Amino acid sequence: MAKELKDLTPRSKDYSQWYLDLVIKANLAENSAVRGCMVIKPYGYAIWEKMQRQLDDMFKETGHENAYFPLFIPKSFLSKEADHVEGFAKECAVVTHYRLKNDPEGNGIIVDPEAKLEEELIIRPTSETIIWSTYRNWIQSYRDLPILINQWANVVRWEMRTRLFLRTTEFLWQEGHTAHATEAEALEETRKMLDVYAEFAETYMAMPVIKGVKSESERFAGSVDTYTIEALMQDGKALQSGTSHFLGQNFAKAFDVMFSDKDGERKYVWATSWGVSTRLVGALIMAHSDDNGLVLPPLLAPYQVVIVPIYRNEEQLNQINEKVAGIIKKLKALGISVKYDNSDNRKPGWKFSEYELKGVPVRLAMGGRDLENDTIEIARRDTLTKETLPQEGIEEHIKKLLEEMQQNIYKKAFDYRASATRNVDSYEEFKVEIEKGGFLMCHWDGTNETEELIKNETKATIRCIPLEGDKTPGKCMVTGKPSKQRVVFARAY
Amino acid sequence: MAKELKDLTPRSKDYSQWYLDLVIKANLAENSAVRGCMVIKPYGYAIWEKMQRQLDDMFKETGHENAYFPLFIPKSFLSKEADHVEGFAKECAVVTHYRLKNDPEGNGIIVDPEAKLEEELIIRPTSETIIWSTYRNWIQSYRDLPILINQWANVVRWEMRTRLFLRTTEFLWQEGHTAHATEAEALEETRKMLDVYAEFAETYMAMPVIKGVKSESERFAGSVDTYTIEALMQDGKALQSGTSHFLGQNFAKAFDVMFSDKDGERKYVWATSWGVSTRLVGALIMAHSDDNGLVLPPLLAPYQVVIVPIYRNEEQLNQINEKVAGIIKKLKALGISVKYDNSDNRKPGWKFSEYELKGVPVRLAMGGRDLENDTIEIARRDTLTKETLPQEGIEEHIKKLLEEMQQNIYKKAFDYRASATRNVDSYEEFKVEIEKGGFLMCHWDGTNETEELIKNETKATIRCIPLEGDKTPGKCMVTGKPSKQRVVFARAY
Numbered sequence: 001m002a003k004e005l006k007d008l009t010p011r012s013k014d015y016s017q018w019y020l021d022l023v024i025k026a027n028l029a030e031n032s033a034v035r036g037c038m039v040i041k042p043y044g045y046a047i048w049e050k051m052q053r054q055l056d057d058m059f060k061e062t063g064h065e066n067a068y069f070p071l072f073i074p075k076s077f078l079s080k081e082a083d084h085v086e087g088f089a090k091e092c093a094v095v096t097h098y099r100l101k102n103d104p105e106g107n108g109i110i111v112d113p114e115a116k117l118e119e120e121l122i123i124r125p126t127s128e129t130i131i132w133s134t135y136r137n138w139i140q141s142y143r144d145l146p147i148l149i150n151q152w153a154n155v156v157r158w159e160m161r162t163r164l165f166l167r168t169t170e171f172l173w174q175e176g177h178t179a180h181a182t183e184a185e186a187l188e189e190t191r192k193m194l195d196v197y198a199e200f201a202e203t204y205m206a207m208p209v210i211k212g213v214k215s216e217s218e219r220f221a222g223s224v225d226t227y228t229i230e231a232l233m234q235d236g237k238a239l240q241s242g243t244s245h246f247l248g249q250n251f252a253k254a255f256d257v258m259f260s261d262k263d264g265e266r267k268y269v270w271a272t273s274w275g276v277s278t279r280l281v282g283a284l285i286m287a288h289s290d291d292n293g294l295v296l297p298p299l300l301a302p303y304q305v306v307i308v309p310i311y312r313n314e315e316q317l318n319q320i321n322e323k324v325a326g327i328i329k330k331l332k333a334l335g336i337s338v339k340y341d342n343s344d345n346r347k348p349g350w351k352f353s354e355y356e357l358k359g360v361p362v363r364l365a366m367g368g369r370d371l372e373n374d375t376i377e378i379a380r381r382d383t384l385t386k387e388t389l390p391q392e393g394i395e396e397h398i399k400k401l402l403e404e405m406q407q408n409i410y411k412k413a414f415d416y417r418a419s420a421t422r423n424v425d426s427y428e429e430f431k432v433e434i435e436k437g438g439f440l441m442c443h444w445d446g447t448n449e450t451e452e453l454i455k456n457e458t459k460a461t462i463r464c465i466p467l468e469g470d471k472t473p474g475k476c477m478v479t480g481k482p483s484k485q486r487v488v489f490a491r492a493y
Numbered sequence: 494m495a496k497e498l499k500d501l502t503p504r505s506k507d508y509s510q511w512y513l514d515l516v517i518k519a520n521l522a523e524n525s526a527v528r529g530c531m532v533i534k535p536y537g538y539a540i541w542e543k544m545q546r547q548l549d550d551m552f553k554e555t556g557h558e559n560a561y562f563p564l565f566i567p568k569s570f571l572s573k574e575a576d577h578v579e580g581f582a583k584e585c586a587v588v589t590h591y592r593l594k595n596d597p598e599g600n601g602i603i604v605d606p607e608a609k610l611e612e613e614l615i616i617r618p619t620s621e622t623i624i625w626s627t628y629r630n631w632i633q634s635y636r637d638l639p640i641l642i643n644q645w646a647n648v649v650r651w652e653m654r655t656r657l658f659l660r661t662t663e664f665l666w667q668e669g670h671t672a673h674a675t676e677a678e679a680l681e682e683t684r685k686m687l688d689v690y691a692e693f694a695e696t697y698m699a700m701p702v703i704k705g706v707k708s709e710s711e712r713f714a715g716s717v718d719t720y721t722i723e724a725l726m727q728d729g730k731a732l733q734s735g736t737s738h739f740l741g742q743n744f745a746k747a748f749d750v751m752f753s754d755k756d757g758e759r760k761y762v763w764a765t766s767w768g769v770s771t772r773l774v775g776a777l778i779m780a781h782s783d784d785n786g787l788v789l790p791p792l793l794a795p796y797q798v799v800i801v802p803i804y805r806n807e808e809q810l811n812q813i814n815e816k817v818a819g820i821i822k823k824l825k826a827l828g829i830s831v832k833y834d835n836s837d838n839r840k841p842g843w844k845f846s847e848y849e850l851k852g853v854p855v856r857l858a859m860g861g862r863d864l865e866n867d868t869i870e871i872a873r874r875d876t877l878t879k880e881t882l883p884q885e886g887i888e889e890h891i892k893k894l895l896e897e898m899q900q901n902i903y904k905k906a907f908d909y910r911a912s913a914t915r916n917v918d919s920y921e922e923f924k925v926e927i928e929k930g931g932f933l934m935c936h937w938d939g940t941n942e943t944e945e946l947i948k949n950e951t952k953a954t955i956r957c958i959p960l961e962g963d964k965t966p967g968k969c970m971v972t973g974k975p976s977k978q979r980v981v982f983a984r985a986y
Contacts, residue, residue: 033626034565034614042558042642049559065535066542071616071647071663072527072586075593079601089602093565094590095616096604098651100568100582108572109582111589111613120604121527123564123588123616133526143838149535154564154647158591170564345636 010291015235016163019286023164026294026357028281036162036169040278043358044165046302047281048172052152054204054299055174055276058196064148064176069130071154072121077129081254084128087221091158093123093169123156128222128247128273131177132255139179139269141260146189147179165282166239166493173277179269181261183248186270190246193274194227197242205280206297206410207231207287208417209241210439210488212464217448220273224248230463230488232417233286236437238463238490241283244274282493287413288382294359295382297409298402305331305338305398306360310348310367317342320366323391327364327376330395336402356381361405362398382409423486427454427477430489434460439490443483445476454478454489463488503784508728509656512779516657519787519850521774529655529662533771536851537658539795540774541665545645547697547792548667548769551689557641557669562623564647565614570622573747577621580714584651586616586662616649621715621740621766624670625748632672632762634753639682640672658775659732659986666770672762674754676741679763683739686767687720690735698773699790699903700724700780701910702734703932703981705957710941716766717741723956723981725910726779729930731956731983734776737767775986781875781902787852788875790902791895798824798831798891799853803841803860810835813859816884820857820869823888829895849874854898855891875902916979920947920970923982927953932983936976938969947971947982956981 008025009017023029028044031037040048056066078089099115102108124130131149138144156170176193180186194211201209209229219226223245231241249268252258257269288295298304307324311317324340331338339360341351348365355363365377376394379386382405389397420438424430433440444450444462455461464487471485501518502510516522521537524530533541549559571582592608595601617623624642631637649663669686673679687704694702702722712719716738724734742761745751750762781788791797800817804810817833824831832853834844841858848856858870869887872879875898882890913931917923926933937943937955948954957980964978 032563033567033570033623034563037563037565039563039627040561042560045560046558065539067535067538068533068665070525070527070530070532071649072530074526075602075604077526078593085602089593091592093588093614094593094604095586096589097587099584100571100587100615109568109578111568111587121586122593130526134532156564172561 008291008293011234018291019282020164022285022289022293026359028285029164031164034169036159038164038168038170040172043302044281047284047296047300048278050300050302051200051204051280052174055196055200056150056152058200059150059174059176062148062192062196064150064178066151067149068151068153069127069134071124073124073127073130075120075122077133078122080129081222081250083250084222084254088125088157089122091160092125093156093158095121095123124153125155125157126273126275127151127153127155127175127177128251128271129255132251132257132271135177135179135269136255136257139257139259142181142262145179145181145259145269146185148176148189149178150174150176163282165278165285167279171278173275175273175275178272179252179257180272181259181267181270183270186248186272187246190225190227190244190272190274193272194229194242194244197244197274197276198229200276201229201231201241202410204297204299205284205287206299206406206413207241207283208410208414210464210466211468212466212488214243214464215448215451215462215487217451218462220245222247222250223273224250227467228464230439230490231283231287232420232439232490233283233493234416235286236420236491238439238488238492239279239283239286240463240492241280242274242276245272247271247273288409289359292384293357295409296359296361298361298406301337301359301361303337303339303360304402305336305362305364306351306355307338307340307364307366308348308351308355309342310365312368316368316371319371323366323371327391327394331398334395334399336395336398352379356384361402364394380405382412424489425474425477430454430460430477431458434458434489434491437491439463439488441470441486442477442489443474443485444487445479445481445483447479447481450476450478459491460489461492463490463492501784501786504727511784512775513657515778515782515786519852521778522657524657527662529652531657531661531663533665536795537774540777540789540793541771543793543795544693544697544773545667548689548693549643549645551693552643552667552669555641555685555689557643557671559644560642561644561646562620562627564617566617566620566623568613568615570626571615573622574715574743576743577715577747581618581650582615584653585618586649586651588614588616617646618648618650619766619768620644620646620648620668620670621744621764622748625744625750625764628670628672628762629748629750632750632752635674635755638672638674638752638762639678641669641682642671643667643669656775656986658771658778660772664771666768668766668768671765672745672750673765674752674760674763676763679741679765680739683718683720683737683765683767686765687722687735687737690737690767690769691722693769694722694724694734695903697790697792698777698780699792699899699906700734700776701903701907703957703959704961705959705981707736707957708941708944708955708980710944711955713738713766715740715743717743720960721957723932723983724776724780725913725932725983726776726986727909728779729913729984731932731981731985732772732776732779733956733985734773735767735769738765740764740766780906782852785877786850788902789852789854791854791899794830794852794854796830796832796853797895798829798855798857799844799848800831800833800857800859801841801844801848802835803858805861809861809864812864816859816864820884820887824891827888827892829888829891845872849877854895857887873898875905917982918967918970923947923953923970924951927951927982927984930984932956932981934963934979935970935982936967936978937980938972938974938976940972940974943969943971952984953982954985956983956985
């Protein structure tokens with residue numbers, strides 16, 4: 001029965017199709033009537049809400065406040081930072097008019113040609129320009145610094161090839177924008193937020209990441225250095241999961257944002273920006289799920305436990321309802337979220353399959369024999385194993401089990417990544433190995449040319465220059481020139 | 494000192510200017526570089542976050558889930574519901590292109606004429622059309638109903654005259670969109686959400702509201718009936734604070750959304766939508782604040798208590814820090830949010846004035862004499878009174894005080910509204926009374942013509958036909974024709 005309901009393409013057959021099937025069938029998201037834009041359905045949005053809440057708490061713990069800046073960016077703002085315009089002005093949504101009217105010739109409604117904007121407005125692809133034009137008025141003295149602001153918002157980048165959650169024309173994200181008196185402080189902030197992202201990915205998403213710096217060609221347009229966390233998906237492709245940019249004084253200079261320092265001198269302000277998006281929902285799906293459906297780490301599951309009654313008649317259902325009410329109360333007292341599905345329009349087998357598809361970490365089932373024996377069946381989603389246990393103390397058992405599952409899901413992803421990460425020392429070997437996927441740790445001479453050549457020949461990119469781990473120098477696998485340390489190559493989403 | 498810092502225009506002199514001064518000086522929001530769009534600053538956004546969190550909890554308690562639909566609406570969608578297009582297609586932001594390019598003639602970046610969209614996209618002014626085009630695919634059978642979805646989003650309406658929070662081109666809001674099998678169920682939902690809004694306004698915002706139905710001319714474009722909560726601001730003008738629409742089958746018919754009922758028949762789905770916006774922040778400010786600054790009801794204050802130390806030297810500050818740490822711990826244990834401002838860049842008098850301006854409900858101050866006597870000074874924002882109390886047990890005192898203040902702020906607004914609400918029975922009297930502001934309860938013959946005449950001659954509109962209170966019939970104050978009950982007239986924001 002499970003098979004018919006789910007009908008997911010197996011990962012081994014077509015990973016991309018498996019992903020798409022899963023997103024659709026688990027009711028996470030779907031394509032909308034607007035090209036490249038998705039509808040995030042309630043179950044998918046609930047995962048995003050769990051992520052948001054946790055990240056927001058972490059941002060606030062590190063001293064940040066939320067604010068909100070306009071959706072629109074005047075076209076001229078984009079031109080002010082030279083690299084930034086190259087990166088972002090190209091594919092974007094442009095508002096040119098502010099009114100529609102009835103077509104005098106009777107063809108429905110048309111754009112009113114008289115309502116043309118003097119200056120076109122761009123839907124924000126990112127908000128550095130509008131925010132730094134605002135900070136200019138907020139910053140006069142060192143006393144006004146630092147500014148530590150985050151924004152939760154929608155942004156638009158006119159992508160030609162889109163994929164639900166991973167790359168969409170409109171997406172939801174948070175963008176932090178901070179202003180500092182010194183370079184050292186801005187650098188510290190950049191690294192601090194990278195650490196927050198890494199902690200979130202590993203502790204909450206159960207997804208191991210490599211922290212590193214981007215090569216010049218992969219930098220955010222307008223940044224001096226882009227820090228990144230890179231994760232490995234089950235098909236061996238990398239996914240950039242969060243970035244933290246040290247922007248130097250680029251935006252301060254572009255928007256003329258200066259402050260009077262303690263020494264009385266006028267100086268340009270130092271900047272950072274950092275963001276993660278609904279792409280993380282895609283990462284979460286791809287990192288852990290299997291051919292039966294989603295596998296959600298308990299800390300981000302919309303509900304951690306589902307309970308399904310198995311009954312022959314109304315009387316038996318009533319008895320089960322009563323028992324279950326007691327269990328739910330105890331679970332909630334331990335802070336465990338739980339859904340009781342005693343709806344009568346679906347059979348238990350259908351429900352089992354549905355909640356497996358939706359990745360609910362723990363499933364409890366109670367039937368007639370359980371009533372007699374004071375037992376309950378407990379199934380865990382990550383290992384697909386089940387056992388029958390006494391009802392007494394089941395809540396404490398579940399609490400421990402959820403913690404164990406969170407660790408187990410992380411460990412599985414960690415072990416997979418370990419097995420798919422290897423040192424490669426010759427370019428010939430590299431060309432063979434890259435076909436198998438995974439992270440290839442290689443020496444590189446640090447030039448754009450070599451990076452470009454490798455990319456063109458193998459579709460592999462430098463994901464990052466890792467901050468931690470092996471720092472032994474060596475020789476570039478392509479040119480033989482000196483290399484400071486191994487860097488991470490992979491094909492990427 | 495307080496005066497210089499704040500420099501608010503007194504309400505009695507110019508209420509509009511007072512409001513604007515307050516929004517700017519309390520760092521709630523400011524106008525952006527984009528016409529009609531505001532920047533919501535951290536303190537203003539923190540108030541909105543408190544509102545959001547509370548409303549979101551209330552929506553979830555009433556069975557709703559969050560989701561997210563696209564920012565863009567294809568132009569043709571707006572035309573599908575005849576009244577809707579009249580109301581919303583007029584002043585809106587239109588995306589016509591999806592790319593910029595470098596001007597070949599060297600004039601910076603220009604819109605790429607080759608990247609013209611086949612069909613223009615409208616930035617959502619509200620989402621009924623895109624959502625009902627989606628629901629069409631989600632609904633086949635009565636088993637798929639009801640759908641109870643809410644969305645937190647930004648929307649754009651190209652307003653010509655804007656005012657921070659109250660009317661801006663872009664604003665933040667929530668919009669609920671529900672689908673039901675029966676008319677009765679949809680009507681019940683419409684009323685239920687009106688009650689949720691009224692409870693939120695009265696219990697959390699401490700702002701009394703009148704629940705009622707809009708007259709035909711004031712209805713939401715596309716609805717069968719619009720329910721509203723109407724509040725009275727301190728200048729005697731009304732503010733529509735939330736609306737809940739019974740949409741009948743209008744959108745189901747426009748987007749062909751039908752379901753198979755239990756009886757096997759194909760039927761159109763019934764709809765509601767309901768929303769509140771960042772306008773509520775404006776309402777909150779105008780309802781309670783005074784010439785010294787904001788007055789925030791404790792349940793929505795970003796922090797409820799601020800503590801200021803008054804010290805002569807480092808040693809004394811250390812002693813105060815120690816005492817205060819104990820008090821903060823006890824306050825937090827009671828769920829009370831608190832900020833300790835022991836920054837050394839401002840004098841206590843400046844801080845007192847600043848937190849008064851920001852409407853922090855309770856201010857504590859501790860100085861040398863308090864150290865000797867184990868006392869603390871406590872000031873309440875609503876009455877501007879203060880007293881010195883023993884430190885022992887201060888947390889319990891504050892807990893009760895915050896509850897009392899929440900009630901007191903509500904009562905003050907309630908009493909003001911009661912004094913500004915009166916029955917008026919002749920149109921001559923009406924013309925005199927409307928100049929004094931407030932809610933005028935009058936008989937009206939139920940016609941558009943009479944309503945329009947009154948509006949043109951007096952700028953007063955029918956705020957609503959109240960659901961509760963006096964239902965005695967009478968005669969229209971203008972035409973003498975029969976009237977079913979008194980309705981609420983006022984000038985409005």
